[in-house]
Amino acid sequence: MKRGVLIVLSGPSGVGKGTVRKALFEEPDIDFQYSISMTTRQPRSGEVNGEDYFFVTRDEFETEIANGDMLEYAEYVGNYYGTPKKFIDQTLAAGRDVLLEIDVQGALQVKEKMPEGAYIFLTPPDLAALKERLIGRGTEAMEVIDRRVSAATAEIRMMANYDYAVVNDEVSLAVNRIKDIIKVERLRVNRVLPEYIKMIEELEA
Numbered sequence: 277m278k279r280g281v282l283i284v285l286s287g288p289s290g291v292g293k294g295t296v297r298k299a300l301f302e303e304p305d306i307d308f309q310y311s312i313s314m315t316t317r318q319p320r321s322g323e324v325n326g327e328d329y330f331f332v333t334r335d336e337f338e339t340e341i342a343n344g345d346m347l348e349y350a351e352y353v354g355n356y357y358g359t360p361k362k363f364i365d366q367t368l369a370a371g372r373d374v375l376l377e378i379d380v381q382g383a384l385q386v387k388e389k390m391p392e393g394a395y396i397f398l399t400p401p402d403l404a405a406l407k408e409r410l411i412g413r414g415t416e417a418m419e420v421i422d423r424r425v426s427a428a429t430a431e432i433r434m435m436a437n438y439d440y441a442v443v444n445d446e447v448s449l450a451v452n453r454i455k456d457i458i459k460v461e462r463l464r465v466n467r468v469l470p471e472y473i474k475m476i477e478e479l480e481a
C-alpha cells in the first residue's frame with residue numbers, strides 16, 4: 277500500500293499556525309489526519325483533552341520519553357510539548373496523510389528522522405505584523421512578546437531547512453496554498469514509484 281504523506285506545518289510563535297490549521301480542518305474536502313500533541317501545560321478554558329492536546333503530568337510525559345514513544349519533543353516556557361510517535365507510524369502505514377503543527381525546534385527534529393515529509397514554513401507578511409498579532413492575541417505580556425519577536429527573527433532564518441514557504445497574509449489564502457502543496461506532494465515520484473515497483477515485481481514473480 278502507498279504510504280501516507282507527512283505534512284509538517286511550522287513557523288514562529290504568533291504567525292498563525294493554530295489559526296490556519298483549524299481553518300484547514302474546517303474545509304469540507306480534507307482527507308488527512310491531525311496529529312494531536314501531548315503537553316504538560318494546563319488546559320485553557322474551552323480546550324478539550326484528546327482534541328486540542330493530550331494533557332498529561334510531567335511524570336507521564338517523562339515516561340513516554342523514556343519509552344521512546346515521542347517522535348520529537350521540546351520544552352517551551354517550562355512545559356513539555358511533543359508528538360506521539362505511534363499514531364503517526366500507524367496512520368502513514370495505513371496510507372493516510374498526517375499533518376503536524378509544531379514549533380521550529382520540533383519540526384527540525386522531525387525532519388532528521390523523517391526527511392521524506394513535506395515541510396511548510398508559515399511566514400508573517402512582515403515582522404511588524406507578527407508583533408501586532410502577538411499583541412492582538414493578548415495572551416502574553418509585552419516583555420514576552422518582544423522576546424518572541426526576537427526569537428522569530430532567528431527562526432525565520434531556519435526557513436532554509438523547509439520545502440515550502442507560505443505567507444499567512446489572509447487565513448483563507450494560506451489555507452488554499454497549503455491545500456495546493458498537499459495535492460502536489462501526493463504526485464511526487466518517490467511516493468508513487470514504490471507501488472509500481474511492487475506491481476512489476478508481482479508480474480515478474
Ligand SMILES: Nc1nc2c(ncn2[C@@H]2O[C@H](COP(=O)(O)OP(=O)(O)O)[C@@H](O)[C@H]2O)c(=O)[nH]1
Nearest residue numbers: 289313314349350352357358359377378379382
Ligand atoms: N515541539 C513541539 N512543539 C509543539 C507541539 N505542540 C505545540 N507546540 C508548540 O508549543 C508552543 C506553545 O503552544 P501553546 O502553549 O499551545 O501556545 P500557542 O500555540 O502559542 O497558543 C507553540 O509554539 C506550539 O506550536 C509539539 O508537539 N511539539
Ligand SMILES: Nc1ncnc2c1ncn2[C@@H]1O[C@H](COP(=O)(O)OP(=O)(O)O)[C@@H](O)[C@H]1O
Nearest residue numbers: 289290291292293294295409413444445446447
Ligand atoms: N492571517 C491573519 N491575519 C491576521 N491575524 C491573524 C492571521 N492569522 C492568525 N492571526 C491572529 O494572530 C494571532 C496568533 O495566531 P495563532 O494561531 O495563535 O499563532 P501560533 O499558533 O503560530 O502561535 C491570533 O490572535 C490570531 O487570531
